[in-house]
Amino acid sequence: MSLPLSDPQLLKTQAFINGEWVDADDGATFPVRNPANGEVIAEVAKTGTAETARAIAAADAAMQDWKRLPAKARANIMRKWFDLMMAHQEDLAIIMTAEQGKVLAESRGEVAYGAAFVEWFGEEAKRIDGDVIPGPGPDKRIVCIKQPVGVVAAITPWNFPNAMIARKAAPALAAGCSIVIKPATETPLSAFAMAELAHRAGVPAGVINVLAGSSSQIGAEMTSNPIVRKLTFTGSTPVGKQLEAECAGTMKKTSMELGGNAPFIVFDDADLDAAIQGAMISKYRNSGQTCVCSNRLFVQDAVYDAFVEKLVKATAEFNVGDGMQEGITIGPLVNAQAVNDVHQLVEASVAAGAKVALGGAPHDLGECFYQPTVLTEVTSEMAVFRNEIFGPVAPVVRFKTEEEVIAMANDTEFGLASYFYTRDIGRVWRVAEALEYGIVGINEGIISNEMAPFGGIKESGSGREGSKYGIDDYVEIKYMLMGGLA
Numbered sequence: 001m002s003l004p005l006s007d008p009q010l011l012k013t014q015a016f017i018n019g020e021w022v023d024a025d026d027g028a029t030f031p032v033r034n035p036a037n038g039e040v041i042a043e044v045a046k047t048g049t050a051e052t053a054r055a056i057a058a059a060d061a062a063m064q065d066w067k068r069l070p071a072k073a074r075a076n077i078m079r080k081w082f083d084l085m086m087a088h089q090e091d092l093a094i095i096m097t098a099e100q101g102k103v104l105a106e107s108r109g110e111v112a113y114g115a116a117f118v119e120w121f122g123e124e125a126k127r128i129d130g131d132v133i134p135g136p137g138p139d140k141r142i143v144c145i146k147q148p149v150g151v152v153a154a155i156t157p158w159n160f161p162n163a164m165i166a167r168k169a170a171p172a173l174a175a176g177c178s179i180v181i182k183p184a185t186e187t188p189l190s191a192f193a194m195a196e197l198a199h200r201a202g203v204p205a206g207v208i209n210v211l212a213g214s215s216s217q218i219g220a221e222m223t224s225n226p227i228v229r230k231l232t233f234t235g236s237t238p239v240g241k242q243l244e245a246e247c248a249g250t251m252k253k254t255s256m257e258l259g260g261n262a263p264f265i266v267f268d269d270a271d272l273d274a275a276i277q278g279a280m281i282s283k284y285r286n287s288g289q290t291c292v293c294s295n296r297l298f299v300q301d302a303v304y305d306a307f308v309e310k311l312v313k314a315t316a317e318f319n320v321g322d323g324m325q326e327g328i329t330i331g332p333l334v335n336a337q338a339v340n341d342v343h344q345l346v347e348a349s350v351a352a353g354a355k356v357a358l359g360g361a362p363h364d365l366g367e368c369f370y371q372p373t374v375l376t377e378v379t380s381e382m383a384v385f386r387n388e389i390f391g392p393v394a395p396v397v398r399f400k401t402e403e404e405v406i407a408m409a410n411d412t413e414f415g416l417a418s419y420f421y422t423r424d425i426g427r428v429w430r431v432a433e434a435l436e437y438g439i440v441g442i443n444e445g446i447i448s449n450e451m452a453p454f455g456g457i458k459e460s461g462s463g464r465e466g467s468k469y470g471i472d473d474y475v476e477i478k479y480m481l482m483g484g485l486a
């Protein structure tokens with residue numbers, strides 16, 4: 001399958017190690033398929049342990065000069081990378097839609113979102129300051145400095161194949177680190193294209209390395225190799241727990257951006273039309289395959305029927321199809337297994353008493369498509385309440401009081417994103433402070449940007465990506481105490 005790229009050189013299928021595009025040592029490859037039609041887009045180098053070890057060694061060598069570059073020099077190179085990503089936004093978006101399935105407009109948006117982290121952290125590079133602290137005696141002074149943590153390993157998911165990489169590589173490079181990236185097997189092409197543009201921007205060989213293939217082999221080398229000083233992971237909570245445990249062997253610094261189970265609460269004083277607008281974007285973005293998707297919609301009794309009627313009407317307006325085609329407003333899921341997983345949750349919940357107000361079954365467009373679905377009369381024991389759905393399914397739960405809905409919203413092991421709609425300022429503060437989540441959207445369904453500290457609590461992970469706080473995960477603080485100064 002050929003893609004309509006203005007710059008075909010952006011479609012890379014080999015591993016990027018030490019500034020070179022290379023095949024797997026044994027020549028093995030794996031197919032990357034378009035979820036909209038099952039066509040093979042490319043055969044990609046299937047790398048493993050040995051290639052990963054070489055990439056880590058190259059990153060270690062390259063970091064010695066990269067960290068000594070003045071911050072402004074690193075910032076200038078990162079600015080060029082940002083400029084190239086935006087200049088090639090359309091090609092990067094086409095590659096993303098082809099391998100991941102999201103509609104082209106969303107892919108364009110993700111490229112800009114990812115590039116924004118490169119821009120932001122290129123600027124932050126120049127603001128990694130230290131402290132001078134009064135010494136414990138007249139002849140003593142203390143100075144704190146921040147130094148790059150070391151070689152970074154990054155493992156990223158398929159649902160945001162550009163932005164989840166930029167959200168890690170940007171602060172790493174800004175801090176003076178080098179990085180070895182393993183993108184998801186389903187979506188490696190976006191990562192390779194980003195590496196090509198970084199190379200063109202002047203990022204030195206070995207500073208960024210990207211390889212795909214055997215997740216277990218690559219991951220095991222990343223978590224066990226002592227040269228790697230930090231692992232940053234975005235993906236499911238079960239895999240995050242495994243990687244965290246593996247990193248303990250060499251006490252690596254870790255950042256974990258994991259699963260979610262976001263509540264979306266509509267109080268009876270809310271602007272219902274605004275709440276519907278927020279629900280539609282926070283629920284159905286990327287066909288419901290985001291970690292911050294509304295996973296449980298809680299609606300207060302007095303407005304329940306009106307909200308459900310509006311939600312069903314808006315959901316029925318989706319035009320399901322190949323995200324590359326004009327006019328399509330929701331695409332396929334990433335693969336057939338994802339459709340099966342979603343349908344199992346729906347079937348189990350209906351068997352437990354949930355009502356199908358719309359959809360409720362796989363779509364006849366193909367094995368990767370699922371009907372946009374609204375379930376009502378959902379309760380807290382049901383599968384769609386307890387599990388991250390990761391598909392276009394909106395479970396609606398009825399509630400009576402503020403206390404009741406806060407208890408239900410917090411009744412999960414996850415703590416990433418949450419949302420609520422009200423126009424009562426007292427309730428805004430009470431509910432925002434009571435919700436056990438890292439992120440709270442108030443009268444807003446889109447909460448992610450490069451200026452905010454994105455991250456979760458509980459089993460949604462640790463660390464923050466973006467904002468002035470985002471650099472902290474990529475530096476070590478050292479203090480020097482000088483004596484004999486009297």
Ligand SMILES: NC(=O)c1ccc[n+]([C@@H]2O[C@H](COP(=O)([O-])OP(=O)(O)OC[C@H]3O[C@@H](n4cnc5c(N)ncnc54)[C@H](O)[C@@H]3O)[C@@H](O)[C@H]2O)c1
Pocket residue numbers: 155156157158159160164182183184185215216218219220234235236237239240242256257258259260290291292388390416456460461
């Ligand atoms: N918190 C966030 O910012 C965020 C963002 C996106 C996705 N997610 C979460 O990610 C999940 C969906 O993405 P996914 O299906 O790609 O998750 P996943 O955990 O299955 O895979 C994520 C990455 O880990 C790799 N991987 C899997 N097993 C591995 C192993 N044993 N060793 C090394 N690497 C391994 C995969 O190849 C992929 O690159 C959802 O739970 C979603 O909530 C979280």
Ligand SMILES: O=C[C@H](O)CS(=O)(=O)O
Pocket residue numbers: 159160163289290291292447448454
């Ligand atoms: O899927 C998780 C992403 O972090 C979602 S967002 O694009 O950052 O909101």
